[in-house]
Amino acid sequence: MVVKALARWRGAALSKAGAVVLAVAASPLVQAAPAAADDICGEKVGGAILVKYRELGGEDGALGCPTSGELVTPNGRGRYNTFERGAIYWTAETNAHPVWGAIRDKWGGRGWENGKLGFPVGDELTNPENGDVDVHVFPTDLGFEKAKxxxxxxxxxxxxTVPYPKRLTEAQGSSMYTQLACHARYVFKLPNGEWNTHESWDMESWRPDVSWDYAMNPLVWPLHKCNWT
Structure with a gap:
């Protein structure tokens, strides 16, 4: 696996700001979360996990009371708290995100964070039937190197990694594919060792479906850089 992806829908009602998508690239070794913690239902919840828990309504919200203090994941790369109806996972790379219900069951069945899906990188949302969608592709180092x-x-x-958006038109899908191919075709390392596209390649459904020749022409690329309007 050489890429992971994050989808965000715009122009439609969302239950949360990000999609339920899971990382497939390795996270860095765990870094310390803020030390401050609250005693809730007899358990300690702190740092970014506490912030997310409060956003979700705390003990009166979807997760209910905590059932553990903060724990280190078996692979040593993240931290988590369990709750009556789910869990919140945190890494320095992905931040804190809840997992519950059938999605948590499916994720657990695939090896939790040690499986191919890795850590959650977004909150749960309702998959809308319409509206624009942005898909942000995060290549691994191998993905950058073998992009072409x-x-x-x-x-x-x-x-x-993310579900194909419902009601995406053929033209929108074609445009997004061409955007991805363009980013992959013209990715290169800068003198400082970073990639010119930074950490992600963005596919946006609202961009027009241009011709392949226009998108991939090396003389035109400096003008649009895969972000044509």
Whole structure:
């Protein structure tokens, strides 16, 4: 696996600001979360996990009371608290996100954070029937290096991480595919060792479906840089 993806829907009612998507690239070793913690229902909840828990309504919200203090994940890369109806996972890379219900069950069945999906990178949302969608693809180092090998493979891996948006028109899908291919075609390392596209390649459904020749033309690329309007 060489990419992970994060989808965000715009112009439609969301239950949370981000999609239920899970990382597939390794997170850095755990870094210390803020030490401050509250005693809630007899358990300690602190740092970014506490902030997220409060956003979700605390003990009166969807998760209910905590059933553990803060724990280190078995792979040593993150921290989590369990609650009556779910859990909140945190890493320095992904921040704190809740997992519950059937999604948590499915994730657990695939190996939790040690499985191919990795850590949660977004909150749960209702998959809307309409509205624009942005998909942010986060290549691994191998993904950057082998970006030009197969655009189809990159596309399949991106939408293996997030669900393909409902009611995406053929033109919108074609535009997003071309955007991904363009980013992959023109990614390169800068003198400082960073990639010119930074950490993600963005596919946005509202961008027009331009011709392949226009998108991939090396003489035109400096003008649009894969973000044509």
């Amino acid at each position: 090998d197969s655009y189809d493979k990159l596309w399949d891996q991106a939408f293996g």
